[in-house]
Amino acid sequence: MNQTPPAGRHFLQIPGPTNVPDRVLRAMDYPTIDHRGPAFAGLGRACLDGMKTIFQTTAGRVFIFPSSGTGAWEAAIVNTLSPGDRVLMFETGHFAALWRKIATQFGLVVDFVPGDWRHGIDPAAVESKLRADATHAIRAVFCVHNETSTGVTSRIGEVRRAMDAAGHPALLLVDTISSLASIDYRHDEWGVDVTIAGSQKGLMLPPGLSFNCASPKALTASKTAKLPKAFWSWEEMIAPNDTGYFPYTPATNLLYGLRESIQMLVHEEGLENVFKRHDRHAEAARRAVRAWGLELLCLEPREYSSALTAVLMPEGYAEADLRQVILQSFDMSLGAGLSKVAGKVFRIGHLGDFNDLTLMGTLCGVEMGLAKAGIPFRKGGVDAAMEYLTAEPRPTAKQAKAA
């Protein structure tokens, strides 16, 4: 390190963990309290209730684990399934592949539909796969809502309709780790049985909390699921949660932070505005990428992610070199290409606590980094993004209510 220690704020523009707002940091900065004492119940209930709003559920039940998102995947599996159960999964990217690995480790039999990492889940493939399963051997369909590795958002509402069209009773399990509270997601309306989420992306918290949101059907399934469980057991959570407590020690200070982020997202900005803000920044980022003459990894406009943008490097140029130049010269972290797209793709995170000028700083960093790293590109990406942001009014709470 012969770099000057950086002045100013680091630009953390990986697609999560995201920038934690000062208010959330401050909210966590209080003494840890007795998690069995009377003061705790209000905190526990505020978090559990607030998360129902964020999952857009009234019928569902929320579980909060002191773990990272991978744990919430495991929890979803061990609470609803039994060894040898068949499940249907889709190769949308790196995180879908990781989820398949966990399923295999628990003895599930996975039908993994191959994908090109440039599209989301094909609802027609869901329907044909389920129609072909006349005996209803498939117990669950696993989907990643927003593939953090590719910047592709699958259309979960259409997946649900495909399942209904096939008349298949499989459970629908959806990973929203990089979409919840950034991209519109509707647990009840889309008939999802288990939603999986984490604290470190749209919820604007440090890593360390993960979530399941379970439908009544999932809760019923949990009564007969035979995979062994203790830490992840929904059943042991239910009674203490009803009064705002947890069966074991919760991550109290992260819950302080969650209460504050719920306040900001739900009660101040409003979820609808949060989604519009993310949509707007994503569109500005895509316009920049196109103006640079670079290619988006996502090939389906209906599946563009509002949380991140994955960009293909020109042939013969390694993304790691670009990211290193940008980190060293401009103190910004961008996401690497993962597994199948390693070396070929870099990812711009534009989710969480983020605004127009931070987006513009980010896009300036990419444009200057492309120049400094000697990557062939056209200037004008920043200009294209400014053009869009200037023309497009920032959504206001008032407008959102009128809409």
Add this chain to the structure above:
Amino acid sequence: MNQTPPAGRHFLQIPGPTNVPDRVLRAMDYPTIDHRGPAFAGLGRACLDGMKTIFQTTAGRVFIFPSSGTGAWEAAIVNTLSPGDRVLMFETGHFAALWRKIATQFGLVVDFVPGDWRHGIDPAAVESKLRADATHAIRAVFCVHNETSTGVTSRIGEVRRAMDAAGHPALLLVDTISSLASIDYRHDEWGVDVTIAGSQKGLMLPPGLSFNCASPKALTASKTAKLPKAFWSWEEMIAPNDTGYFPYTPATNLLYGLRESIQMLVHEEGLENVFKRHDRHAEAARRAVRAWGLELLCLEPREYSSALTAVLMPEGYAEADLRQVILQSFDMSLGAGLSKVAGKVFRIGHLGDFNDLTLMGTLCGVEMGLAKAGIPFRKGGVDAAMEYLTAEPRPTAKQAKAA
């Protein structure tokens, strides 16, 4: 307010108070300790000694007041002068005029050399004024190093040489409130007698601390100065300061923050790199302004400020409208035009805890704001700044040492 509560960080780009680094906020976030107890002495000494390095003095003595910068002006006056003393001042802008007012309130007789608010102090005028004062009636020359209202930096080294050329014994008092720890400033080398400073600009602290740095000659003058003083008295500070204490209650938590900012500025980034960083960002900002077809208020390239850039509005357009659009649409605060340039000038602060991408976010906010407010301008300012930042390597500690 029908605006959505803003997401992401506010861009505080007034020319001070500046953005306080997270590290400094955290450093202040410890319990207030006994200011007479043994633990305090180390804190007091670290601050007093560190500030000597920042003032670039070995012969001088530093005084720290729990006050804003205006108090440090008053302290400089009451410790060195007597009622009826004649002083020489220069109308470089709003803050020079405010300082004149304070001098008048203490019964000093001010010779106020008029200025056009677009130039710094003319060293030739200093020399001729002092040569004309054959009886040495003028007791002090008051200068503002960096005029926060105009973005003009006076050449204090040349002012000193002018005083020496005139062979005049007047004290030299210099306000560095918006330059210290941002723009190269040399208390000893330039023979300054009292330097005045504040915490809320280059030192990256909240407002609430102010400073005097006094030369041996100023300390001698303080022994006969007859203006009444208690709170501001240097004399009462000296003995307690020698062991790291203060005669009255100091602003302990701000001193925690100061110790941390000294660590960052002096021991980590290094003052030389801090100055280069500010010079570089200022040059990028000026290139943007010129590319927009707008006019810099400062007319003398040798006097361009590295802390802020003041920009003239096109005739017939009010700066307040532009700043309002930028605040509402892009959540950025810029500096207003003050007194004589009210309505005509806006100011971009680029000092303190600041980096390339925050500068670019700032300049994007100005460019988009100009468009949204319907101000006549040419696009391309952001591009011009990126061009400069890409070509110009970020100075590193290693390079600085080699240079």
